[in-house]
Amino acid sequence: MKRRDFIKNSIVTTVLAGTSLMLGRYLKLFGAGLPSPDLPYDLVAIKGTDPVVMFDKGIESLGGMQKFVSNGQKVVVKPNIGWDAVPERAANTNPALVKRIVEHCFNAGAKEVYVFDNTCNYWKNCYTNSGIEKAAKDAGATIVPGNSESYYHSVDIPGGKRLKKAKVHELILDSDVFINVPILKSHHSSRLTIAMKNLMGAVWDRRYWHANDLHQCIADYSTLKQPDLNIVDAYNVMKTNGPRGISVDDVIQLNSQLISTDIVAIDAAAAKVFGLEPEEVPYIIKASEMGIGTMDLSELNINRIIL
Amino acid sequence: MLSPFLKKIRVVIALIFFTLTLLLFIDFTNTFSITLIDAVLYLQFVPSLVKFINLLSFSIIGFLIIIILTLLFGRVYCSTICPLGILQDVFLFFKRKFKKKNIYTYRKASNWTRYSIMIVTILFLIAGSTIMLIFLDPYSIFGKITSSLIRPIIVFINNLTVQLLSNFNNYSLYPFEIKSPDPGSLIFSILFLVLIAWMTIRFSRLYCNLLCPVGSFLGFLSRYSLFKISLDQTTCNQCGICANVCKAECIDILNKKVDFSRCVGCFNCLDSCPHNGVHFTFKRPLNTLQKQEAPNLSKRNFLISSGLLLISGLGISSITNAQRRSRRRFVQTPIRKEHPVTPPGSISINHYNENCTACYLCVSVCPTQVIQPSFLTFGLKGILQPKMDYSANYCNYDCLRCGEVCPTGAILPLTLEEKQLTQLGKAIFVKKNCIVYTDNTDCGSCSEYCPTKAVDMKPFRRNLFIPYVVPEICIGCGACEYVCPTEPKAIYVEGNPVHALAKKPETKKIEEETSDEFPF
Numbered sequence: 107m108k109r110r111d112f113i114k115n116s117i118v119t120t121v122l123a124g125t126s127l128m129l130g131r132y133l134k135l136f137g138a139g140l141p142s143p144d145l146p147y148d149l150v151a152i153k154g155t156d157p158v159v160m161f162d163k164g165i166e167s168l169g170g171m172q173k174f175v176s177n178g179q180k181v182v183v184k185p186n187i188g189w190d191a192v193p194e195r196a197a198n199t200n201p202a203l204v205k206r207i208v209e210h211c212f213n214a215g216a217k218e219v220y221v222f223d224n225t226c227n228y229w230k231n232c233y234t235n236s237g238i239e240k241a242a243k244d245a246g247a248t249i250v251p252g253n254s255e256s257y258y259h260s261v262d263i264p265g266g267k268r269l270k271k272a273k274v275h276e277l278i279l280d281s282d283v284f285i286n287v288p289i290l291k292s293h294h295s296s297r298l299t300i301a302m303k304n305l306m307g308a309v310w311d312r313r314y315w316h317a318n319d320l321h322q323c324i325a326d327y328s329t330l331k332q333p334d335l336n337i338v339d340a341y342n343v344m345k346t347n348g349p350r351g352i353s354v355d356d357v358i359q360l361n362s363q364l365i366s367t368d369i370v371a372i373d374a375a376a377a378k379v380f381g382l383e384p385e386e387v388p389y390i391i392k393a394s395e396m397g398i399g400t401m402d403l404s405e406l407n408i409n410r411i412i413l
Numbered sequence: 414m415l416s417p418f419l420k421k422i423r424v425v426i427a428l429i430f431f432t433l434t435l436l437l438f439i440d441f442t443n444t445f446s447i448t449l450i451d452a453v454l455y456l457q458f459v460p461s462l463v464k465f466i467n468l469l470s471f472s473i474i475g476f477l478i479i480i481i482l483t484l485l486f487g488r489v490y491c492s493t494i495c496p497l498g499i500l501q502d503v504f505l506f507f508k509r510k511f512k513k514k515n516i517y518t519y520r521k522a523s524n525w526t527r528y529s530i531m532i533v534t535i536l537f538l539i540a541g542s543t544i545m546l547i548f549l550d551p552y553s554i555f556g557k558i559t560s561s562l563i564r565p566i567i568v569f570i571n572n573l574t575v576q577l578l579s580n581f582n583n584y585s586l587y588p589f590e591i592k593s594p595d596p597g598s599l600i601f602s603i604l605f606l607v608l609i610a611w612m613t614i615r616f617s618r619l620y621c622n623l624l625c626p627v628g629s630f631l632g633f634l635s636r637y638s639l640f641k642i643s644l645d646q647t648t649c650n651q652c653g654i655c656a657n658v659c660k661a662e663c664i665d666i667l668n669k670k671v672d673f674s675r676c677v678g679c680f681n682c683l684d685s686c687p688h689n690g691v692h693f694t695f696k697r698p699l700n701t702l703q704k705q706e707a708p709n710l711s712k713r714n715f716l717i718s719s720g721l722l723l724i725s726g727l728g729i730s731s732i733t734n735a736q737r738r739s740r741r742r743f744v745q746t747p748i749r750k751e752h753p754v755t756p757p758g759s760i761s762i763n764h765y766n767e768n769c770t771a772c773y774l775c776v777s778v779c780p781t782q783v784i785q786p787s788f789l790t791f792g793l794k795g796i797l798q799p800k801m802d803y804s805a806n807y808c809n810y811d812c813l814r815c816g817e818v819c820p821t822g823a824i825l826p827l828t829l830e831e832k833q834l835t836q837l838g839k840a841i842f843v844k845k846n847c848i849v850y851t852d853n854t855d856c857g858s859c860s861e862y863c864p865t866k867a868v869d870m871k872p873f874r875r876n877l878f879i880p881y882v883v884p885e886i887c888i889g890c891g892a893c894e895y896v897c898p899t900e901p902k903a904i905y906v907e908g909n910p911v912h913a914l915a916k917k918p919e920t921k922k923i924e925e926e927t928s929d930e931f932p933f
Contacts, residue, residue, distance in 0.1 A: 151931050157676045162801070190811055226862060228780050228809050254588035256576055276579070294870050294878070295857035317898035319854040347866050355920040360927060378932040381925075388855070388876075403933045410931050 114293040145173065148406040149366040149375055154413035157341045159202045160363045165335075166211060167409050168365065172333050177215035179282040183207055183247065184333075186289050187223035187238050187293045187303050189350050190231040196342035196357045197350060198232070199289045201241035203339050203363075207287060208245035219245075220277050223307045224252035226350075240322035250277060258310035265329030265396070268322040273310035274330075286333035286369070290340040290360075290376045292348030296320055299349050301336040301369045302328050328369055332398070336372045338364040340379050370399025371406055378403070416425060419680040419693065423492055431499040438559035438777045439567050441589045447817045450774075456494050458627050459550040459770060460820035463543065467768050467822040480634060487635040487642070489678035491621055491628055497551035497609065498621060498677060500558075505660065520662040522672055523623050531629035543821075546770040547797050549626050549926040554605050556772030557797070561602035563784060565591050565775060590782065592805045597788025598797050617660045622675045632674040642676055642683075644669045645690035647812060652808070655682040655691050670908040747768045748901050751788045752908035754801035754838045757808065758816030758824040761911040767797035775799055775815040781806040783891065784815060798823075801837065803891035806835070810864040810890060833864075836915040838889030840868055840882045846903035850877040859893035865918040868893050868904065875928035880904065885916040 111144045145168055151361070155161040165171055175181055185199035193201055200386050204221065211219045221242040225232040229251060233239040239249050258273035278284060288304030294317065296303050302324050306312050315323035340362035362379050366372040370393045374384035384390045394401035427742075433453045437445060442665040454460060454475075461475030479490050491498040509515050532732045534545035535718075546553060572588040612620050622627040644655070649669050655752035656664040659682055663675035707840045752762065756775060759842040775784050776799050787795075787803035801808065810833060827835060840859075850873075858869045859880050867887035873879035880893075 151933075154927065172602055190809070218585075228812070230780070231809070231811065235474070248582075248584055250584040251587040252545040254572070254575075254590065257579065291704065293857075294860035295855060297855075307590075313858070313896065316856045316858045316896075317848055317852075320856060321854070345925065347920075349861055350864060352866055353920045355922045358923045358925050362931075375933055381932075384707065392569070397855050406933065412929065 112323065113412055119321055119385065145169065145367065146407075146410040148368055148400070149371050149403075150409045151362050151375060151379075152363045152365075152411045152413065153218035154411075155361065157200050157339065157363060158206045160341075160411075160413060161203060161206050161210075161337065161365075163411055163413060164363060164365045167411065171210040171214040175211050175214040175216050175283050178217045179215070180280065181211045181216045181219045181283040181285060182277045182281040183211070183219060183221045183242075183285045183287060184278070184304065184308055185221065185238055186286040186299070186307065187224060187232050187236050188226045188290075188307060190227035190235050191351065192235055193237045194342075194354050194357070195351050196269075196289060196344045197348075198236035198238060198289065199287050200339050200341060201237035203337070203341075204238050204287060205245045207241055207285060207337065208247040209326075211283075211285070216238065216283070216373050219247040220250050220281065221247045222250040222252045222275065222277055224275065224310065224312075225307070229253040252307070255310050261330070263326055263330055266323075266326030267396075268318045269315065269326035272327060275308050275310075278308050283335075284331075284333045286336045287351070288336070288338055289343075290338055290380055291344040291351075292346055292356075292380075293350065296324060296389060298377055298380060298382065300338055300373040301333070302373055302389060302393060305333075321388035321392055324389040325396055327396045329396060332367070334367065336364075336366055336369055338376045340364065340376060342382065345380075357374055368399040368406075370394050370401050371403065374401045374403055375408075417684050419683055423489070423678070423680055426493040427502065428723075429492050431496055431503075431583060434496040435563075437557060438556055438774065439564045440777065441564065441568055441571075441639075443778060443780055443814070450778075450818050454488075454774075454820045457552045457820060458490065458495075458631075459546055459552055460772070462769060463538075463546070463768055464820065464822040479631070481723050483631045483634045484638055486640045487638045487673055487676055487678050488628065488631045490631055490739075491618075491677040492679045494549050495627070495683070496555040497625075498618070500555060501609065501613040501618055501620065502660070502679070504610055505617060508591040508614055510727075515660075516657045517617055517659050517662050519656055519659075519665050519667075520616075520619075521867050522663075522675060527623050527629040528633070530624060531626045531633075532621075536628040541767045542794060544794065544796065545626065549624055549684050550622075550770050551625050551627055552770075552772040553772040554609065556774055556777075557598075557602045557786075558606045560773035560777045561594060561599055562606060581829050592782050592785060594803075595786055595788050598786035601788075601797055602786075617662060618677055619662075621677055622661060622663070623741065628677075635676070636674050639862050640695055641673045642671050642691065642692055644671060645688075645692060648690040649686075649687040650688065652687070654687065655685050658682055658685045675753045735808045748843065748905050749768075750905065750907055752838070753787070753908050754803070754891065754906055754908035755912075756784055756799070756801060756815045756824045757813075757832050757835045757837055757912070758819070758827045759912070760825065761909070762791065765823050766791055766798065767823075768821050769795065769798045770821055771797040771799070772820065773799060774818050774820065775824060776819050778814050780814065781809050783808050796910070797860075801891060801908075803931065807862070807891040807895040833888065834917060836909055836913040838887075838906040840887045840889070840893050840904055841907050842868075842882050842904050844882055844901070846877070846899050846901055847879065848899055848903070849873060849877055850903075851899075853877065856898065858896040858898060862892035864888075864890060864892065865915070867915075867918070886918045888915045 150164045152160040152164045184202045187198050189197040191197035208219050257275050261274045263269050288301050291299050293299040340360050342357050343360045344351045344356050345358050364372050364375050373390050377384045456475045458479050459477050465473045537545045568589045568591050575586045575588045598800045651666050654667045661677045663672040663676045755765040783806040784799045785805050787800040790800045816824045844850050860870050865886045867883045868880050870878035871881050889906045891906050894906050896906050
């Protein structure tokens with residue numbers, strides 16, 4: 107983004123929002139002044155038998171959670187809690203993994219950790235039956251509802267081609283650190299749901315996305331500030347009938363996990379883990395073309411850990 | 414004698430029943446257990462009676478208990494259990510707060526009106542129509558008022574509190590969406606509230622002794638009650654104090670008589686008498702006064718009233734037909750549903766229409782709020798009855814709540830397995846409205862939300878996927894219709910007039926070689 111555009115935008119939003127508090131929110135979204143952590147790898151891929159241990163090893167190889175979370179910060183963890191389904195059905199992110207991530211955040215000095223999703227099914231059942239509410243609370247996180255428009259605030263997307271505006275959950279706008287924890291699944295709308303698609307759960311008005319070139323909207327939204335860290339749960343993977351699934355028959359065990367700050371790279375790698383080429387998922391191509399991240403895995407410095 | 418305590422006992426019981434019933438209809442958090450809901454509503458006369466006729470099960474004898482209670486002590490039901498009766502007492506309480514004193518005077522009984530309303534209600538019920546109860550059953554009126562008017566206010570206050578708290582990063586409470594209701598049903602709920610409030614302020618408990626079919630029925634029974642209120646013919650000096658505190662306005666001080674068929678059992682008169690001349694005692698059934706006031710229902714009068722009712726009914730239905738016709742002329746949507754969808758467990762539109770008294774308890778408890786009050790969706794026969802409104806939301810695949818709470822058996826309880834195979838309707842795909850067809854972009858919301866994958870995707874044009882429906886496994890939950898982003902909808906649920914059995918979706922265990930290596 108050009109400096110001039112940025113200033114112009116700030117002025118417009120100041121006028122619109124009318125308060126310096128709101129301005130602060132918007133500034134954060136454009137990623138102003140956020141140093142990207144100096145990391146040894148672009149992507150860490152882990153295979154193992156326990157998602158918790160896998161995350162421990164993976165984050166350690168990146169230098170630990172303190173690379174992303176510093177003392178006193180406010181962290182939001184956004185898993186996929188979209189569906190009223192038990193963990194075995196792999197429709198939602200593994201609760202044990204969510205719990206471990208929250209623990210790492212607190213260990214790194216986080217003041218508060220929030221967990222939420224704008225669910226597809228009735229939100230209370232999703233939170234309970236996914237096991238994520240309990241897991242997150244056990245680790246000390248605050249569970250926040252995403253079920254009401256009042257939590258969402260309109261944000262401009264200057265880099266978007268079809269999606270020019272979105273209503274974003276206030277936690278995404280207010281937090282210092284945003285950790286995106288999707289689960290890899292087949293998806294009847296977008297082919298696959300991984301990291302970029304998971305961000306649809308941070309906005310309110312997603313029906314618009316479906317009506318206005320879904321793949322382009324997914325890519326457009328990622329032109330906003332990206333999550334500070336993406337962790338893809340690919341341990342149990344829903345191979346068909348996604349994203350909701352019908353039964354555990356839809357699920358196979360791929361024993362994998364991916365960690366990266368590059369949302370396009372992690373989606374491309376996850377697509378390969380799933381058994382598709384990244385080129386088969388239109389929003390990955392679009393996002394790569396828009397320069398949001400790197401789709402070509404050969405360009406990346408990948409740490410492969412097999413436990 | 415218990416007499417001095419009777420009023421206090423009445424107030425305590427009334428407050429307990431009223432508070433619980435009120436909370437049932439307000440509880441948007443779904444905290445009340447089914448056992449508690451059943452227990453609170455067990456004694457509601459009309460729901461219990463309708464459910465008994467519906468199921469012929471002898472576990473449903475709440476109404477019988479009330480009949481026995483009335484034959485013993487008179488219409489104590491009207492002042493302790495009936496929520497609308499107590500609501501009127503609440504109005505009177507506040508009226509007393511603003512005006513120094515409510516002074517009542519004896520009013521002549523309108524026996525002809527009240528008993529003909531009662532008989533017409535019974536005849537309609539026998540003929541399989543609850544329409545009279547929809548408009549006159551006190552429990553259902555109370556439900557409509559609470560669910561449509563009081564509940565949204567409480568939810569609104571809750572939502573304000575949530576917003577306030579979220580400013581302080583406190584997320585312990587959560588907001589709840591207020592769906593805009595069908596204007597027709599909302600107007601009726603407001604009308605009910607206004608009419609009841611106005612009647613109460615102006616004529617105190619006249620509703621109970623003029624319009625309420627339950628009041629008239631129990632009143633008729635209480636002519637034969639064992640215990641009755643009477644004036645002591647020797648000590649009574651006709652000072653009229655007892656008549657002045659009688660909400661039912663049934664103490665005829667001139668003749669020193671009490672029309673016990675209109676007494677709502679509030680017991681306010683008992684300790685009002687300075688000479689201790691009002692008694693609640695064992696009485697020989699049928700005294701002379703009641704014989705005098707026995708209903709005089711000539712055949713002719715009855716025919717006239719029935720005729721009038723029929724004409725007014727026809728009038729209303731012709732109005733609605735006219736509305737429907739004119740609506741069709743203006744609306745261009747290609748989607749025209751032949752049948753509305755009724756909640757899971759309601760068996761068929763007929764069963765549902767014949768048993769629902771429109772109390773809106775299902776509307777209040779439905780977690781997704783897919784159950785919404787209707788106005789004329791079911792025609793005059795099911796006026797105001799709730800419907801499955803897929804523009805509001807869709808039916809939760811794992812929820813059984815409406816069937817569990819329905820007190821009349823219009824919606825019968827299902828097991829989870831039954832519910833997940835109960836086909837309320839079938840999804841119909843309208844290709845020419847679909848984004849994939851019109852815009853050449855992926856969408857697939859409908860298939861994404863479908864719990865059985867009755868809506869699945871198949872390859873379409875170049876590199877796209879378009880929905881198709883497998884009707885046998887569709888349960889008509891409405892998820893596809895609700896999430897479809899187009900207007901008019903590209904997929905909608907056509908209701909089954911009689912709910913059908915859906916096939917269980919077939920699943921096959923995914924078998925795939927997994928590698929120990931990374932594919933990159």
